Amino acid sequence: MTLLSLEGVSKRFGGVQAVNEVSFRVPRGSIKALIGPNGAGKTTLFNIIFGVFPADSGAVTFEGVPVQGLHPFQIAARGMARTFQHIRLFPKMSALENVMVGRHIHTRAGFIAGMLSLPFSRKEERAAREKCLDIMEFLGIGDLAGADATSLAYGQQRIVELGRALACEPRLLLLDEPAAGLNMRETADMAKLISRIRERGITVLLVEHDMSLVMSISDEIIVLSYGQKIADDRPLAIQKNQEVIRVYLGEDNAAD
Amino acid sequence: MSIDLFFQYIVAGITYGTIYAVVAIGFNIIYNATGIINFAQGEFVMLGGMTAVTLYQFLPLPAAILAAVLITMAIGGLIEVLFIRWLHRPSVLRMIIITIGISILLREVALHIWGEGVRALPYFTGTATTAVSLGGVFVSPQVIWAVGVSAVAVLLLNVFFSYTLLGRQMRACSANRDAARLCGIHARNMVTLSFMLSAAIGALGGCVVSPITYVQYDSGTPLAIKGFTVAILGGLGNSLAAIAAGMILGMLESFSIWVLPAAYKDVISIAILLFILFVRPSGIFGSAETSRLKEF
Amino acid sequence: MTSRSLSVLAFAGVIVTIQLVTKATGSEYHLTQLTMTAYYSLLTIGLCMLVGYAGQISIGHAGFFAIGGYVAAYLTTHDFSAQSGSVPLSLLSALGVLVKRPDLYGGDLLTFHPWAAFVTALALTIIVAYLVGGPVLKLKGHYLAMATLGFGIIVYRIVLGTTALGAADGITNVPGFAVVPGIEVSGKTSLRVVNYYTAWGIVAVSMVLLMNLQHSRVGRALASIHGAEDAADAMGIPTASYKLKIFVLSAVFASVAGILLTHYNAGIGPSEASVMKSVRYVAIVAIGGMANLWGVLCMSLLLNYLSLRGYLGSFDDAVFGAILILIMLFAPEGFLRRQIIGDIKGFLSRRSGEREAS
Numbered sequence: 001m002t003l004l005s006l007e008g009v010s011k012r013f014g015g016v017q018a019v020n021e022v023s024f025r026v027p028r029g030s031i032k033a034l035i036g037p038n039g040a041g042k043t044t045l046f047n048i049i050f051g052v053f054p055a056d057s058g059a060v061t062f063e064g065v066p067v068q069g070l071h072p073f074q075i076a077a078r079g080m081a082r083t084f085q086h087i088r089l090f091p092k093m094s095a096l097e098n099v100m101v102g103r104h105i106h107t108r109a110g111f112i113a114g115m116l117s118l119p120f121s122r123k124e125e126r127a128a129r130e131k132c133l134d135i136m137e138f139l140g141i142g143d144l145a146g147a148d149a150t151s152l153a154y155g156q157q158r159i160v161e162l163g164r165a166l167a168c169e170p171r172l173l174l175l176d177e178p179a180a181g182l183n184m185r186e187t188a189d190m191a192k193l194i195s196r197i198r199e200r201g202i203t204v205l206l207v208e209h210d211m212s213l214v215m216s217i218s219d220e221i222i223v224l225s226y227g228q229k230i231a232d233d234r235p236l237a238i239q240k241n242q243e244v245i246r247v248y249l250g251e252d253n254a255a256d
Numbered sequence: 257m258s259i260d261l262f263f264q265y266i267v268a269g270i271t272y273g274t275i276y277a278v279v280a281i282g283f284n285i286i287y288n289a290t291g292i293i294n295f296a297q298g299e300f301v302m303l304g305g306m307t308a309v310t311l312y313q314f315l316p317l318p319a320a321i322l323a324a325v326l327i328t329m330a331i332g333g334l335i336e337v338l339f340i341r342w343l344h345r346p347s348v349l350r351m352i353i354i355t356i357g358i359s360i361l362l363r364e365v366a367l368h369i370w371g372e373g374v375r376a377l378p379y380f381t382g383t384a385t386t387a388v389s390l391g392g393v394f395v396s397p398q399v400i401w402a403v404g405v406s407a408v409a410v411l412l413l414n415v416f417f418s419y420t421l422l423g424r425q426m427r428a429c430s431a432n433r434d435a436a437r438l439c440g441i442h443a444r445n446m447v448t449l450s451f452m453l454s455a456a457i458g459a460l461g462g463c464v465v466s467p468i469t470y471v472q473y474d475s476g477t478p479l480a481i482k483g484f485t486v487a488i489l490g491g492l493g494n495s496l497a498a499i500a501a502g503m504i505l506g507m508l509e510s511f512s513i514w515v516l517p518a519a520y521k522d523v524i525s526i527a528i529l530l531f532i533l534f535v536r537p538s539g540i541f542g543s544a545e546t547s548r549l550k551e552f
Numbered sequence: 553m554t555s556r557s558l559s560v561l562a563f564a565g566v567i568v569t570i571q572l573v574t575k576a577t578g579s580e581y582h583l584t585q586l587t588m589t590a591y592y593s594l595l596t597i598g599l600c601m602l603v604g605y606a607g608q609i610s611i612g613h614a615g616f617f618a619i620g621g622y623v624a625a626y627l628t629t630h631d632f633s634a635q636s637g638s639v640p641l642s643l644l645s646a647l648g649v650l651v652k653r654p655d656l657y658g659g660d661l662l663t664f665h666p667w668a669a670f671v672t673a674l675a676l677t678i679i680v681a682y683l684v685g686g687p688v689l690k691l692k693g694h695y696l697a698m699a700t701l702g703f704g705i706i707v708y709r710i711v712l713g714t715t716a717l718g719a720a721d722g723i724t725n726v727p728g729f730a731v732v733p734g735i736e737v738s739g740k741t742s743l744r745v746v747n748y749y750t751a752w753g754i755v756a757v758s759m760v761l762l763m764n765l766q767h768s769r770v771g772r773a774l775a776s777i778h779g780a781e782d783a784a785d786a787m788g789i790p791t792a793s794y795k796l797k798i799f800v801l802s803a804v805f806a807s808v809a810g811i812l813l814t815h816y817n818a819g820i821g822p823s824e825a826s827v828m829k830s831v832r833y834v835a836i837v838a839i840g841g842m843a844n845l846w847g848v849l850c851m852s853l854l855l856n857y858l859s860l861r862g863y864l865g866s867f868d869d870a871v872f873g874a875i876l877i878l879i880m881l882f883a884p885e886g887f888l889r890r891q892i893i894g895d896i897k898g899f900l901s902r903r904s905g906e907r908e909a910s
Binding site: 293339342343346348349350351352353354356357358359360361363364365367368477481484488517519520522523526527529530533534537 | 607609611687688690691692693694695697698699701702703705706709710712713827828831834835838866867869870872873874875876877879880881
């Protein structure tokens with residue numbers, strides 16, 4: 001059962017063809033990784049999927065419904081959530097408040113309800129708070145709830161951002177380099193977290209450079225090079241793929 | 257309308273267009289070097305004119321103008337050193353508010369020094385009624401001075417940026433500050449220099465048009481807004497386009513009297529500003545990509 | 553919630569104390585400027601939400617104040633008797649919107665009832681705010697600043713240049729506004745205390761509404777837009793729509809302030825729409841702590857009162873200019889923020905530490 005599918009997606013920036021006729025599917029309940037050398041077009045694809053900018057051509061389908069051309073906030077409402085390559089937490093807000101922003105699409109209280117502090121809005125806030133604390137417990141950062149988000153350690157900030165995305169209750173989670181800047185132990189912890197997230201029924205598409213994480217948890221791996229998909233297979237097959245080796249390690253190593 | 261009146265409107269358009277272009281070029285110099293929009297730009301024009309008028313009481317005209325330009329340059333540099341240098345990666349909001357504050361301070365200081373009256377330098381050659389015939393059209397020689405002096409100033413600036421070491425260092429700074437610093441260029445001084453150059457050209461413009469337009473302690477703000485409109489119209493950072501854009505705005509304002517009561521003349525420039533901001537913020541001659549290049 | 557109620561109670565206490573003190577010292581004339589200060593503060597706390605909380609700069613809010621004040625002034629002073637036979641007038645008359653009242657010379661004026669003028673002025677403000685805000689809020693940084701500045705100047709030029717709106721003299725002889733029977737917003741000396749409490753009561757209610765907003769889902773969304781707009785978008789927050797709504801809300805506060813102050817002062821002039829006024833309002837938000845409602849209110853009280861009493865003399869504008877510069881240089885988050893106590897403690901502990909080392 002395909003949750004997300006891309007067909008023939010292309011994007012050009014001025015003189016650079018960042019993404020060239022890329023097609024792939026993400027099966028429901030799987031962890032799929034998107035890898036490739038720098039400049040291969042991975043984050044561009046993420047941005048296209050999430051509506052940050054439109055593709056020049058091609059289709060993006062989520063749960064059978066075309067979503068290309070929608071704004072990011074509409075994509076979020078459809079059931080996708082994302083994290084960012086360079087952490088984008090909200091400054092001057094606590095970790096819990098950051099995570100609670102993720103509940104926005106599941107709550108209703110508007111300006112009037114907020115200003116008058118209507119009972120239903122207060123009830124919503126309490127419920128959202130509970131849920132977010134649960135999520136933070138699940139991620140092992142329950143005790144950081146009241147801390148100022150941007151003054152936390154880098155690794156902890158990454159997990160807060162993960163919590164914020166989980167608060168959206170997405171069916172598809174897009175993680176942009178979740179292990180960037182993390183040491184070996186933190187990366188291993190992140191891998192465990194992502195597996196546990198998948199166990200909860202959330203499909204994960206991740207962009208990552210850290211091969212240990214990618215190889216250990218991914219069900220399938222897509223390899224991009226200069227905007228083109230050069231492989232889409234299970235981890236062991238990818239490791240033996242001549243083209244992938246050539247792209248990563250250079251011509252001389254391809255024969256090994 | 258008669259041919260005479262038509263040409264009078266054109267001449268007025270050119271005159272005002274010149275001063276707007278000068279203010280816009282001042283904006284561009286600082287913007288190119290720092291990414292800051294200096295809301296106090298109009299005050300440099302005002303200070304140049306006012307200072308020159310005061311100095312003219314003691315010095316012959318050319319000396320008074322030169323001294324006024326140098327003094328305003330010094331003030332520009334002083335402002336940068338006192339207020340701007342301290343800032344470490346300021347947010348846009350902060351920069352806007354500071355330069356607005358500087359603009360207000362300069363204006364209030366001018367009010368306390370010179371009072372509310374209008375001042376003007378005397379006509380450089382001839383009097384208010386002298387007219388020179390340019391191909392059949394009668395033009396005040398001051399207009400020729402205004403356009404001529406401004407054109408020379410712009411040319412000199414162009415030469416400075418293209419052919420002198422210092423000018424090229426400034427351009428390097430605006431293109432990539434960190435790389436420039438690695439080459440030994442003192443980035444902070446480049447910023448100070450940009451403020452000084454900007455103040456200089458503003459002051460010169462103020463001196464040269466003051467016989468026609470008069471200066472007053474509060475002439476600065478409307479000029480800044482129109483100058484900003486022209487800078488955006490031509491594409492922020494592009495000074496050659498600013499000249500063309502200045503002429504366009506000058507003409508539009510001049511001919512607007514035809515259709516709107518004179519009281520609403522200022523509304524024209526604001527309407528154009530809003531229109532450009534909504535429709536094409538990169539300006540007529542700009543594009544989103546070249547605006548990032550930030551050259552002179 | 554409790555700390556919020558406490559702060560409102562403390563505030564109410566201060567307001568009552570001030571009034572009692574002026575009564576005891578026979579200096580009740582102070583209440584007039586204090587009442588005016590209340591209305592200006594209403595504008596600044598609304599602006600605080602837009603500029604400080606949602607992070608959208610606007611240096612044109614005096615324009616909305618002027619739209620509110622001028623529309624209310626015009627409708628309650630213009631004599632519509634000349635058109636009394638016409639269709640629109642008959643319609644308005646049937647709706648009970650018009651009143652007949654005597655003018656200065658003993659004749660009769662047919663004008664709008666102040667409530668009708670209030671509703672009309674507010675409606676017009678909301679429409680203008682939506683129309684202007686839509687395109688303007690798509691801009692960022694200095695483009696946004698310039699666009700809002702431009703909007704303010706257009707309003708200023710219109711009220712300055714239009715004879716029907718009194719041109720440079722503005723509109724005078726604006727009648728009082730009986731908000732409810734017994735409470736009339738006007739400058740009558742007999743109603744000075746009533747007006748004082750009415751004005752500050754409105755401010756108190758507004759503070760409660762805005763504090764509630766800050767602590768609500770929408771408040772969190774606004775803060776997130778300010779903090780990282782792209783991330784807010786990705787979290788499902790319709791950023792453009794929210795920016796517009798907070799813009800309109802702040803315009804409403806400005807407009808209500810304008811309407812009520814116009815009735816209180818029995819008139820309005822073009823200077824209320826000037827760029828300097830808009831700059832002052834932003835200066836007060838800046839010095840008050842950007843997103844700190846109580847800070848902004850306190851600063852507004854202090855600075856507006858000093859200015860209105862004339863204590864700043866001819867240096868009025870210069871003082872605001874200097875404040876802007878100093879605050880932006882040394883305390884860009886504003887003066888009154890939570891961290892300032894920590895900063896002071898840190899500074900003091902460093903100093904004593906140095907002394908011990910030597």
